[in-house]
Amino acid sequence: MNDLLERFFELETRQRLMACTAALVLVFGAYWYFVYSSRRAETVAVMAKITDLRNQRDNKQKLVANIDQLQETVRDLGARLKQAQARLPDSKEIPDLLSSISSAGRDSGLEVTLFRQRAEQLKDFYAEVPVDVTVRGNYHQVATFFDRVGQLDRIVNVGDIVMQTPKREGDEMVVDTLCSATTFRFLDEKERAEIEKEKAAKAKDKKK
Numbered sequence: 297m298n299d300l301l302e303r304f305f306e307l308e309t310r311q312r313l314m315a316c317t318a319a320l321v322l323v324f325g326a327y328w329y330f331v332y333s334s335r336r337a338e339t340v341a342v343m344a345k346i347t348d349l350r351n352q353r354d355n356k357q358k359l360v361a362n363i364d365q366l367q368e369t370v371r372d373l374g375a376r377l378k379q380a381q382a383r384l385p386d387s388k389e390i391p392d393l394l395s396s397i398s399s400a401g402r403d404s405g406l407e408v409t410l411f412r413q414r415a416e417q418l419k420d421f422y423a424e425v426p427v428d429v430t431v432r433g434n435y436h437q438v439a440t441f442f443d444r445v446g447q448l449d450r451i452v453n454v455g456d457i458v459m460q461t462p463k464r465e466g467d468e469m470v471v472d473t474l475c476s477a478t479t480f481r482f483l484d485e486k487e488r489a490e491i492e493k494e495k496a497a498k499a500k501d502k503k504k
Contacts, residue, residue, distance in 0.1 A: 390425060390481055393450050397427065397477055400444035406433035409472070418483065418491060426478045434468045445477065453478045 359366075394413065401408045410430035417424040431441060438459075445452050456476040463470050483491070 401431050401441050404441040405437040406431040422480050429477050430474045432472050438473050
């Protein structure tokens, strides 16, 4: 060690400065490689984790802040769903609904000469229930009948309206009015399962 020091001090000033500079570069290089770079990678990882945790915390705080509004929205959607479901009866309510349509005709002063339910048309989750209706009466009574049907709690669409054989009876013009009254009902789970089964079978046949 003493020999190295003696040799160092025997060097010229410029050479001693260069040797010191080289030693410093070597020391800082070793520090960078073995200490700073590994610590830097660790710091970057920790900062990324902190950022992620902050984002999670902020998102949770937003949910907590809006929980009353979210609950109110859920309640509103639930109420609207009940209202929509109330307008589509299930199968056991269909006879009462059809009776209400027929009663609307009689209450309007019409003579109901035909009231015949046709085959249901099954859709994905509901069925169309069409009924052929023929009534006899004056124009005002027919208009009243359509208005009464439109005011029923359940959905009933009236279409295919045909007025024929007008005939004067006393002071009134009486016509036969033919129309189609279509209501709807929810399908039960068994019916929906059957529809899905039929769709799967048709899709399988197409692939053959």
